[in-house]
Amino acid sequence: MVDMTKKRLSVAPMIDWTTTDYRYFARLFNPHTYLYTEMISTGALIHGNRARHLRFDTLEHPLVLQLGGADISEMTQCAEFAQQYGYDEVNINVGCPSDRVQHNKIGACLMAEPKTVADLVKHMQAAVDIPVTVKHRIGIDDFDSYEFMVDFVQTVAAAGCTRFIVHARTAWLQGLSPKQNREIPPLRYEDVYRLKQDFPELDIEINGGIDTIEDIKMHLQHIDGVMIGRAFYHNPYLLAEANSLWNEAAPDAIPKRSEILEQLYPYLQEQIAKGEALPTMTRHYLGLFQGLMGARKWRQALSGKPQLTLEEVKRAADEVLSLNPDA
Incomplete structure (x- = not known):
């Protein structure tokens, strides 16, 4: 070690x-x-x-x-x-x-x-x-x-x-x-x-x-x-x-993706309230589900959209998480 x-x-x-x-x-x-x-x-x-x-x-x-x-x-x-x-x-x-x-x-x-x-x-x-x-x-x-x-x-x-x-x-x-x-x-x-x-x-x-x-x-x-x-x-x-x-190495030392999202959503809400564009922020999060089922649908949901709502982001994430319960 x-x-x-x-x-x-x-x-x-x-x-x-x-x-x-x-x-x-x-x-x-x-x-x-x-x-x-x-x-x-x-x-x-x-x-x-x-x-x-x-x-x-x-x-x-x-x-x-x-x-x-x-x-x-x-x-x-x-x-x-x-x-x-x-x-x-x-x-x-x-x-x-x-x-x-x-x-x-x-x-x-x-x-x-x-x-x-x-x-x-x-x-x-x-x-x-x-x-x-x-x-x-x-x-x-x-x-x-x-x-x-x-x-x-x-x-x-x-x-x-x-x-x-x-x-x-x-x-x-x-x-x-x-x-x-x-x-x-x-x-x-x-x-x-x-x-x-x-x-x-x-x-x-x-x-x-x-x-x-x-x-x-x-x-x-x-x-x-x-x-x-x-x-x-x-x-x-x-x-x-x-x-x-x-x-x-303990399981709780490595955060789940669902836990990452729970912490990310309030940040995004706060930035939106300050006038920041959600698509500009979410372009950085396309790799969150890399290697998991539904990862491509997640990327498609977030990519190339001039308008995007936080609810749409949450729905897209929930879809992937439903396919990967341990994520």
């Missing part, structure tokens, strides 16, 4: 997906995991609707704000916003390979500029009391040697960063879409393990291609944390099953 008092399991930041509505839902499955916002640009926080971007429910803690940016003044200001709003941690995105981040020379592009990232860490940490962490790739384009990653980590760690979340694939900035960058470059888990061996004083987490409880257990034998994105999003009940990592 892995000692989870010294380990971390996280839900990865995913643009358009890890909104507050998804994060609240995810927290109902598991009280232990760290939840991340989607990557939010400094411009959106400084010039946009900051309160809306940074809103969250207190149930979501522990919660990390992931920032996209490279300007020291702007990133420092946004780290201060994170602390003011009550986030537990702020994370610098050094892994996203999209065209938008490349145009702004942020995200994965920053792996080629370890001094810049180190300066960001230094100034952000000086401004806030919450931890400042970095999520990065093992390399970019042809700069994909282990030594390249070590130089990056060493430089940033010297500025005071102690936690690194490593996506175990190289980011190819030319020729591959963000989706392809999550699938085509080969996974090199051994490089992440080696990083932990070479920097035992740092907290090293691993991300990429992990989708089972057994995978999580295997990785935690080598490093300090596991981050999972799409597997948790598409099959959220995996989060419930992950409670077993904390030695919570």
Whole structure:
């Protein structure tokens, strides 16, 4: 059994997906995991609707704000916003390979500029009391040697960063879409393990291609944390099953889907009363019955409808639960 008092399991930041509505839902499955916002640009926080971007429910803690940016003044200001709003941690995105981040020379592009990232860490940490962490790739384009990653980590760690979340694939900035960058470059888990061996004083987490409880257990034998994105999003009940990592194998430690819904309905009612659109929220819940009878009908009931009522959601859920009495 892995000692989870010294380990971390996280839900990865995913643009358009890890909104507050998804994060609240995810927290109902598991009280232990760290939840991340989607990557939010400094411009959106400084010039946009900051309160809306940074809103969250207190149930979501522990919660990390992931920032996209490279300007020291702007990133420092946004780290201060994170602390003011009550986030537990702020994370610098050094892994996203999209065209938008490349145009702004942020995200994965920053792996080629370890001094810049180190300066960001230094100034952000000086401004806030919450931890400042970095999520990065093992390399970019042809700069994909282990030594390249070590130089990056060493430089940033010297500025005071102690936690690194490593996506175990190289980011190819030319020729591959963000989706392809999550699938085509080969996974090199051994490089992440080696990083932990070479920097035992740092907290090293691993991300990429992990989708089972057994995978999580295997990785935690080598490093300090596991981050999972799409597997948790598409099959959220995996989060419930992950409670077993904390030695919570008793039946009542793993919530039933019916219990999740009982807690979700009041939240949805409250958000509707605030003027939020129900279809915008329920798009995150399509995977609730993944693998069960009636799962497809549930997805169909919630998908592609500009108008949706809470009663319709409840009826669709009751139909599936009637087919799966133990769910």
